[in-house]
Amino acid sequence: MSISQTSLGIELRQDRIIVSHLRKFLKRLRVTKSDVLPLTPTKVKEEGHLEIINVLQRFLNDNNLPKDNVVLALPREKALVKLIEVPAAAKENLRKVLEYELGKHIPFPPEEASFDFQILEEKAGSLRLLLVVVKKEDVNEYLGVLKRMGIRPLAIEIVSTASANLFYFDEHPAEAGPQVLIDIGNQFYEFHFFEKGEFKEAFHFSFRNETEKGKE
Known part of the structure; x- marks a missing residue:
């Protein structure tokens, strides 16, 4: 096995794609490329799928990034x-x-x-x-989109658990004090609490924007 390894994280959200290319060398993890790719809101599912494919493919081509060793993060919602x-x-x-x-x-x-x-x-x-827990139809939907690009993810996560993996690269987890990971989405915010590198507790709060409130 090579001592240098790379992986590509693709996080799908309702209005954007977050892409991060990581390289692991020995025991160190480094982000070599990361970007936020905006998506145009649409109510037509196929239009949304095509935009994900086009935006993501353009980014991968422009940055000469491979399609292997991909980890997919599903929308938290x-x-x-x-x-x-x-x-x-x-x-x-x-x-x-x-x-x-x-x-x-x-x-x-x-x-x-x-x-x-x-x-x-x-x-x-x-x-x-x-x-x-996620619905199978949602998993299959996003896997289907990536399959059209020739991408087969090695793993599927949600952003909260994917981000939590960073704590496992702490060289001295037993010495780490309390830490908080905060995830802010369009309609929620979430707190994840860690101590000594281990997950302890999570709190999730949903909210609605002014447009949704006006529909009531």
Whole structure:
């Protein structure tokens, strides 16, 4: 394996694409290129898809960036993020347990959902989890857009969890004090709290702009 590795992060939002090209050399991570690519708002889905393709392809060509080792970050609005607890006995078969219990945590049928999770804390008799759920149709939609460009992402995240990965490159995580990651979107803001390089808590607040308020 090469000691120098690169990856391309593509974050999709409703009004923009954020692209970051990263290079890892030994234990250091460096952003070699990053930009925000504006998108024109449209209510026609195919028009929006074509603009994503054209804007992103132009950026990749202009900067001579490869299409491999891509990590896709879905719009935060497409994901449901919850902190839940399950019995500690479920650990050995946790994914199956969550599949069975998923309907208790989401407002749509479990068969329409894709999900992933992370164990945050093991306590006496229970596990504290971060659960992230998105609709399969949303995942397939964005994968379909990138497939038309010849891109097959290695991983899919939401921006909050993707950004949190930066903390894992801290050379001395055990010595790190409390840290806060703030994500501000068009209709939400979100706080993620870390301590000693580990995720501890999250708070999500939704809001509406003046145009939406006027429609009521």
